[in-house]
Amino acid sequence: MTAKKLYIETYGCQMNVADSEVVASVMGDRGFTITEQYADADAILVNTCSVRDNAEKKIWNRLSFFKSLKKKNPKLVVGLIGCMAERIGEELIEKKNSRSGRRTRCLPGSSLPLRQGQSRPKCCEC
DSSP: OOOEEEEEEEOSSHHHHHHHHHHHHHHHHTTEEEOSOGGGOSEEEEEEOOSSHHHHHHHHHHHHHHHHHHHHOTTOEEEEEEHHHHHHHHHHHHHHHHHHSSOOOEEOOOSOOOOTTOOOOOEEEO
16 A cells, blocks of 8 residues: 655744654654655645735635645645744635635644643635
8 A cells, every 4th residue: 555645834933843853743643654755645734824915825725726636636635833823823714715605624733732821723625
């Protein structure tokens, strides 16, 4: 059986980079290998930052692009994690569900370690 491949695209600060490394490790424990090429991925995670409006615009553009990949490969899983996902998770779910008629999943935080004062992040499947 071939291992599933995961592509992680990270935006923002060094904490997001560190979080992406933790996610890569956890997903590796669950049978995923990391790929540097989104075209090779079975799953794509976008680790987001919402500190600056410009970062959010980039992320929306990337999500549109990944959505086009998902149309070509319906088995592709695209997920949004990080502070932008936490901030707009419910809005994203409502928008997605109203357009597609399908239920979008928003998963509570996993078993990832938390920093002091940090809440569990959401992961929204786009």
